[in-house]
Amino acid sequence: MGDRIPWDQTTGVVVVGFGAAGAVAAITAHDHRADVLILEKQPFENHLSTSSMSGGAFICPTDVTAAIQYMEHLCRVNEELCWTDKDILRVWAEYTSQNRRWVEGLGGKVELRARGGEHDLPGSDCIEVYNFRGRGQGLMKFLKGQVEMRGIHIMYETEADALLTNVQGEITGVRAKRGGGPIHIKASQAVIMAPGGFEFNEEMKLNYLKVYPAYFAGSPANTGDGIQMVQEVGASLWHMNCCSASWVLKFPDFPIALGPDFGGIRGFKKWVNSAAKGVPCGYIIVDKYGKRFTNENFKRHTLYYELSLYDSQKLEYPRVPSYWIFDRKRIEAGPLPLMFYGPMLYRLYRWSKDNQEEIEKGWIVREDNIENLAYRLEMDPFVLNQTIQNYNQYCQQKEDTEFYRPPQHLVPIQESPFFAVKIWPGSANTQGGPRRNHKAQVLKGNGEPIPRLYAAGEFGSIYGMLYPGTGGNLAECIAFGRIAGENAARQPRR
Ligand SMILES: Cc1cc2nc3c(=O)[nH]c(=O)nc-3n(C[C@H](O)[C@H](O)[C@H](O)COP(=O)(O)OP(=O)(O)OC[C@H]3O[C@@H](n4cnc5c(N)ncnc54)[C@H](O)[C@@H]3O)c2cc1C
Known part of the structure; x- marks a missing residue:
């Protein structure tokens, strides 16, 4: 239990994983006055995230109402059932429609790539897709620059392997493997999980995806580590059989x-x-x-x-x-x-x-x-x-x-x-992971949030079976990175 842990380090918000979602979450939490530390399992010299290997395209809808309509049609199964709750689709539409402004506001360079969603459904006309200049490589270089400019520390070669809790069930920090031994990092405000998907975990793919084998073109570091971590603290999973x-x-x-x-x-x-x-x-x-x-x-x-x-x-x-x-x-x-x-x-x-x-x-x-x-x-x-x-x-x-x-x-x-x-x-990628709500809080099976635990990016993506189209995942990394960062930074310090 986190209460009795001899902490090696303390910060406000711990972000697990330095891809696009982790970077955006860290930048946002910092800009909302939190002390932030990023844990990244790969070494500094050859760190390669799926975000940096990607095409660097992201969606930015031109109309929030139409974007909600598009997403509702995409996620609807029948009268009762929807892949994703409506209030999440609403914040997705609100935040993704600010994507271009957010990126350009920090000095990022983008160009229009396409108009229209991938599926011919009501609302799809409002979808615009932008390419980050230099594609995924350019995007991650830019985000890394933003992180470094803010003095946010990235702890490389540090693999998170457990979430720590106190007696009230609140997340208090992260245990990670570093230099051959475990270290314990206290998060006095919150932990944001952004460790990507499970594209390189054969057992998870066998158990969760619709077909085996399935192979992916992103980073082999995406081994679904975080899934067990969140399950151990009671998270419910969703979209595990969905992929782009x-x-x-x-x-x-x-x-x-x-x-x-x-x-x-x-x-x-x-x-x-x-x-x-x-x-x-x-x-x-x-x-x-x-x-x-x-x-x-x-x-x-x-x-x-x-x-x-x-x-x-x-x-x-x-x-x-x-x-x-x-x-x-x-x-x-x-x-x-x-x-x-x-x-x-x-x-x-x-x-x-x-x-x-x-x-x-x-x-x-x-x-x-x-x-x-x-x-x-x-x-x-x-x-x-x-x-x-x-x-x-x-x-x-x-x-x-x-x-x-x-x-x-x-x-x-x-x-x-x-x-x-x-x-x-x-x-491209798997979408499954912990279920989250419109505040990016990770949810338990009964729908209640796990206190002080957030998730962003393709780790429990909001997309169900149908993906909105090119640029959907990075759009979500930016949107939910921001949502998670804002809400984590609002948590009172302990
Ligand atoms: C070839 C390719 C092209 C694509 N093109 C596009 C595109 O143009 N537009 C789009 O929207 N989507 C695209 N996608 C999908 C998109 O790139 C990903 O969904 C997105 O980048 C995921 O970002 P993320 O931040 O969630 O995770 P990632 O970018 O995968 O980052 C996760 C990070 O977490 C680290 N990590 C993992 N486990 C741990 C741990 N236990 N402890 C610490 N760190 C850990 C990893 O090393 C990694 O650095 C593409 C995917 C591929 C493979």
Whole structure:
């Protein structure tokens, strides 16, 4: 119990995790006159958060009422049930609509990226998406500068592993591993948990997500540590089976997933900075059996759910893995992963310019004809051949009568050699974690707040099954980082 702890250090507000949410919470709590200390488990020299590996886009709605409407439609399940309480959606709308002003007010540079939410629902027109200059890397550099400018101390290589409480059940501080031993840090006002998701915890993904395996492109430090910490003090969890995800490349000898660059025109938009920019490359995605199952003009943050289909007769996931099938044109257009995304942004893996090294490693399967490709993938050659013939026929007639892929994206697969790469469910992040209220307080099973405990960011995100679209998580990091920071700083000192 916190009352009898020999404290190693005392501060007002302890923030666990130095990603975007932790940084914004720390800045805000400081600006509301709290003494703040950030605990970060990674070392200073190579600290890499998912926030810094991200695209750096964030949502900023132009109209609070319309934003509430959009979120209510997104979260509604039926008359009684909603993924997220209405008062939380209201503060989300109020705070996210100030995101741009907040960032620019501190000197951050942003530019408009897109208008409109990802889903065509009432209110979606009010969504504007801004890119932070320099993307996630630029955003975290900027936030770090703000933290340092305020003299907020970041204790690196300090892994929080327990929340400490007093006899009244109030959170009094944090126990952390540092330099081989435990340290105890007293939070005289509050603790804000912002340690990210559980993208790199295999057991949690197996138990909580809709499909296994699922792979993610962010920081391997996100191992869901905080979830057990908050459960031990009675927190209730929510959104544990929800993710913002589609499909990714993942290879056994590299731990982080990579985003696929389908080349030229992909899905609903041209990829900016695509290696194959401007080269329209023919490709399809097929299941284990060589059949297409979706319009490749997919939704970036929702397609994951389509991969989670389970076949109860065969006792398997027929779409895990799926295969990206393409021809010579795409190989010649440049590296297969998106170079501006996740680990490639930091060159954590050096992909060969002509893809040859990865062909030699067996990551990319190459064959001179479709039959041999099918044998290598353990598919029926007749089925794969038929799928490609049908697809090429749709390209010729400029109409995909099976999945309705837009005509401008119909490019045939016909130039030998032919290639295949495994595609897995996953991509950006998990959303699950402790349930929070509109003040960012962590809630118990009975709905009461755990005194002096707050959460922000993707650690118990407010998003349920449907994600509002590009920029949703960072929007929430900024909004709930501020909400948590303000409310934590209001707590009286003990
Ligand atoms: C490739 C990629 C691109 C993306 N692009 C976008 C985008 O453009 N827009 C958008 O909105 N979202 C995007 N996302 C999602 C978004 O980046 C994340 O949801 C968001 O950055 C999460 O921020 P966070 O502050 O909650 O956590 P994180 O940024 O993950 O930070 C958590 C921090 O906590 C630390 N930590 C973990 N456990 C402990 C512990 N026990 N003790 C101390 N420290 C701990 C970690 O080391 C880490 O530094 C993207 C994700 C990926 C992977």
